[in-house]
Amino acid sequence: MVEDTELAAAAAPGGEEARVRIRPGTRIEPGQFIRPVGHDQSAGAVVLRAFTAVTATGGEIGALATSGCATFQVKTPPVIAVMSTGDEVVDSLGGQGPESLPYGAIRDSNRPALLAALRALGCPAVDLGVVPDDPDALASAIRGALATCHGVITSGGVSMGERDWLKAVVEQRLGGTIHFGRVAMKPSKPTTFATVPGAGFVFALPGNPVSALVAFHMFVAPAVRKFSGHLLALGAADPARVRRALRPSVTAVLDSDEIRLDRVRPEYVRGLLAWDHGTARWVASVPDRRQQSSRMASMGRANALLALPVGSDAKPAVARGEAVTAILISAVQFT
C-alpha cells in the first residue's frame, strides 16, 4: 500500500513520485491485494438463483451487471386500473376540486390513495377517474380497463344501497363470478372480489375511505405480491409461511390505552409500529383513536393494522402491554 512507501525521487520538485521505496520491515506477500481475473465469480457459478427477488438493495442488479448479464427474465407486477364511483364523488386530482363543495358532495380521496398504494408496491397503475352511479357507465369503464389491464380496483357502490350497482354490473353485464362479497371484518365488510372470464379480476372495495384502504392492504396487496412472484422462491411452503410472505406481520406489545374489542367482527385498527431499542421489541401504538371508517386521517399516521380478535364477556378488551399482531402496511421508520 502507498502508506508503506516513501519517496525515493520526485519527477519534478513538488510533483508526483518518479520512484518510491518500500519502507524497511514491510511484509509483502506475492499477489497481495491483487484480485485475479474471475475472482468475484468463477466460471459456471450461479450468479442469482431462479426466482430471486429483485430488491431495493440494488445487489441483485449489481451482481447481474458485473457478470455481463444485461438481459434476464423477470416476473413483473400486474397492471391495475383504479376508479372511484359515485355521483357525489368530485375529482380531486389535477386541481379540479372546487374550493367549497356543494352539500352532499365529497372530494375523491380513495382513487389518489389507492393509486399511491399500488405504485408503492411497484405496480403500474392506470387512473380511470370518477365514474357515476350508472350501470352502463360502470360496465363500460370496467370492460374497457380489463381490455388492457390485468385487473380493476373500484371503490364505492358495493353495499346494500339502491344505487350500489357494482356487484350486479360485474355479474349481469360483464358475466363475472363473485368469489366473495362480504367479509367478517371491521372495517371493509362489503369487500368484493370477482373475476371476469377471459378478461381479468375486479376488486370492488367499499366506498368509505378507510374501508377502501384497509381492504387494499388486506386483500389487494397480498394478491399483487403473489402476482409479482413473491411465492415462487418458497416452493411448496406451508400455509403459515405463504401468509407471512403475502401479508407480512410481527407480534408487537401494545403501547396504548386499552382497546375495546368489537363483539361481532375482528377489527383492524390503524396503528403505528416501531422498534423499541431499549427492550428490543416491536411496540404498537394507536396515534389516532378516532377510528371511524370515514376518517382517512386515521390512516395518515399508520404503518400497520393491528389485527384484534372478536371480543367476549371473558375477553372484552386488549390492554396495554398485551401482545397484538401488527400487519405491516408500509415501511417502519427507525428513529
Ligand SMILES: Nc1nc2c(c(=O)[nH]1)N[C@H]1C(S)=C(S)[C@@H](COP(=O)(O)OP(=O)(O)OC[C@H]3O[C@@H](n4cnc5c(N)ncnc54)[C@H](O)[C@@H]3O)O[C@H]1N2
Ligand atoms: N344495509 C347495509 N348497509 C350497509 C352495510 C351493510 O352491511 N348493510 N355495510 C356498511 C358498510 S360496513 C360500509 S363500509 C358501506 C360501504 O358502502 P359502499 O361500498 O356501497 O360505499 P358508498 O355507499 O358508495 O360510500 C360510502 C361512503 O364513502 C363515501 N365515498 C365513496 N367513495 C368515495 C371516494 N372515492 N372518496 C371519498 N369518499 C368516498 C361516500 O360518499 C359515502 O359517504 O356500506 C354500509 N352500508
Ligand code: MOO
Ligand atoms: O365495513 Mo364498513 O368498512 O365498517 O365501514
